[in-house]
Amino acid sequence: MALRVGIIGTGTIALDHAMTCLNNPKVELTTVCDLSADALAIFGDRFNISKRYTNLEAFLKKEQLDIVIIATWGPSHAEVSIAAAASGNVRAILCEKPIASNATECEAMLTTARENKVLLMEGFKWRHDPQHIKIKELLDSGRIGKIVSVQSTFSSPLVRFAEPDNWRYDRQRGGGSVYDTASYIIHFSRFIIGEEPYRVYAVGNYITSSDVDMSAAIMLEFPGGATAKLTSSYEYGYCQATEVLGLKGWIRADLPFDQRSVREQEFVEKEDLPATLEIFYDTFDKETLSFTPINQFAMQLDNLVECLETNMHPRIPPEFSLGNMRVIDAVYESMKTKNPIEIGSG
Numbered sequence: 001m002a003l004r005v006g007i008i009g010t011g012t013i014a015l016d017h018a019m020t021c022l023n024n025p026k027v028e029l030t031t032v033c034d035l036s037a038d039a040l041a042i043f044g045d046r047f048n049i050s051k052r053y054t055n056l057e058a059f060l061k062k063e064q065l066d067i068v069i070i071a072t073w074g075p076s077h078a079e080v081s082i083a084a085a086a087s088g089n090v091r092a093i094l095c096e097k098p099i100a101s102n103a104t105e106c107e108a109m110l111t112t113a114r115e116n117k118v119l120l121m122e123g124f125k126w127r128h129d130p131q132h133i134k135i136k137e138l139l140d141s142g143r144i145g146k147i148v149s150v151q152s153t154f155s156s157p158l159v160r161f162a163e164p165d166n167w168r169y170d171r172q173r174g175g176g177s178v179y180d181t182a183s184y185i186i187h188f189s190r191f192i193i194g195e196e197p198y199r200v201y202a203v204g205n206y207i208t209s210s211d212v213d214m215s216a217a218i219m220l221e222f223p224g225g226a227t228a229k230l231t232s233s234y235e236y237g238y239c240q241a242t243e244v245l246g247l248k249g250w251i252r253a254d255l256p257f258d259q260r261s262v263r264e265q266e267f268v269e270k271e272d273l274p275a276t277l278e279i280f281y282d283t284f285d286k287e288t289l290s291f292t293p294i295n296q297f298a299m300q301l302d303n304l305v306e307c308l309e310t311n312m313h314p315r316i317p318p319e320f321s322l323g324n325m326r327v328i329d330a331v332y333e334s335m336k337t338k339n340p341i342e343i344g345s346g
Contacts, residue, residue, distance in 0.1 A: 002028040003305060006063055008056065008080055009071035010034040010043035013096055017069045018047045020297040026305050027067065033059040056080065060087040066308060069123075070095040073167065074174025078105035085109070085118040092119035092308055094300070098183045099318075101174070103325040110318045121304055121314040122321040124187055126257045128299035131275050131291045132191075135244070135253065139192060143279065144246030147193055148226050152185040152242040154257060155233035159214065168234060169212055176213045178204070178331055182232035184257050185242070186327050187320075189220060189228035192244055196323050197222050200330040201340040205235065218331055249281040 005027050007014050014032075021029040031051035034040045044052045053059035060083060068084045070077055070093060078100045084090045093113065099122040100106040113120040126132060139147060155177075158168055167173040168180060190196065197220035204216040215233035222228070242253040255275040279287040303315050330341040 002026060003066035003308060004028055004030045004064065005067045005069065006031040006033065006059065006065045007069045007071055008033045008059070008084075009073075010036070010039045011071060014043065014069075014071035016297050017071055017094075017301075018043070020295065020301050022047065023298065024301055024305070027301065031059065031063050031065070056083060060084055060089060064089050066091045067304065068093050072096075074098055074179060075101050075172065077101070078109050081109045081120065082112045085112040085116045085120070088116065090118055092121070092304060094121050094123055094304055096123040098122075098174070098179050098325065098328065099321045100325055103322060103329050106318075106322045106325045110322060113318065119304075119307055119314065120318045121307075122316050122318070122324075123300065124184070124316055125296035125300045126184070127187075127191070127316055128303055129275075129291070129294060129296050131253065131256060131277060134289065134291075135192070135251065135256075135277065138251065138277075138279065139244065139246070143248075144244070144250060144281070145248035146224075147244060147246050149245040150189040150192055150226070150228040150243070151230075151245075152188060152228070153231040153233075153236075153239045154181040154185050155215075155231065155236040155239045156181065157237055158234035162234075169207060169210075171210075171212050177232040177234050178213055178216050178328060178335075180232070181234070182216055182218060182230065182331065183324060183328060185228075185230045185232060186218070186220070186331075187324050188242065188256070189230065190320070190323060190327070193222050193224075193226045193228065195222045195224055195226070197228070197327060197343060199340055199342055200327060200334050202331045202334040203338070204335040213335065216331065216335065220327070249279065252278045252280070254278075 005021050021027050032049050033053040037054055040052045068090050070080050077095050081093055081095050084093055168175040199221040202216055202218040204213040206213055214235050218230040220228040240255050240257050242256045244251045255273055275291045277289040307314050326343055330343045334341045
């Protein structure tokens with residue numbers, strides 16, 4: 001029997017999740033919930049979903065679901081996730097990134113999920129891409145020695161094409177480059193280095209007379225001596241430059257986070273975009289690995305389905321997501337105070 005899936009939210013990211021569900025024979029998209037009746041009608045008709053709700057409480061009370069996908073604005077993630085986990089009618093929650101607005105909210109989400117035996121996973125789809133699985137394999141094998149530095153930039157020139165009412169300009173809807181592009185590279189550096197940073201220093205640029213950050217430069221220090229130098233932006237040219245430096249060589253990843261050939265929200269259409277890994281050795285030899293574009297949403301859903309079928313731990317444990325929120329909290333505090341911030345373990 002197919003696993004029953006319900007989606008909360010009908011925005012752009014929900015379309016990707018819905019298409020992924022339709023193409024996975026192990027799941028059935030049975031219901032959708034959104035505050036807007038008009039948006040709900042359009043979404044429900046497009047994906048032939050008959051069960052539609054504008055009230056979250058009714059949705060969670062009446063539907064028995066194996067998976068709930070939370071695709072709402074970031075600031076509502078905690079409230080929606082906690083309600084879903086406490087409902088008794090949900091087995092697993094896939095929550096879009098960032099998982100919450102801050103670490104306190106995330107802790108409450110984890111506690112509720114744990115108490116109700118609900119699997120909670122954050123929607124960082126790139127973590128399921130073969131490129132990133134291979135990067136971790138290479139590093140764990142000692143191919144380039146101990147990791148001492150990660151340098152990563154994730155930027156998009158949003159200011160050149162987005163309308164003034166775009167959600168990314170609105171903190172109340174989860175806007176700002178730190179919550180968005182920086183969350184990727186903070187997650188990546190923690191994943192690659194394999195430790196939690198103990199100190200953060202960050203500076204940012206803001207929209208005039210606003211608390212919404214357009215760019216941020218971030219330095220993370222790790223207990224083992226490694227560092228991460230990260231740049232996120234809505235102002236700079238489109239860039240996903242990522243390098244990992246070890247004691248015996250280094251790795252460069254091209255297009256590590258988003259290979260989609262069509263980016264409607266950025267008005268870009270290109271042919272399929274392959275990704276590459278280049279491994280450089282101290283001998284000046286070089287190895288190149290190429291990865292064809294893949295549907296990261298599909299890989300993400302496959303991982304979640306496998307977890308439900310086998311009781312396997314998810315590729316992104318919720319505790320790892322909590323660590324990311326602790327770093328993001330510290331980044332914002334450092335940007336505000338203009339001082340380095342020590343990160344507690346909670």
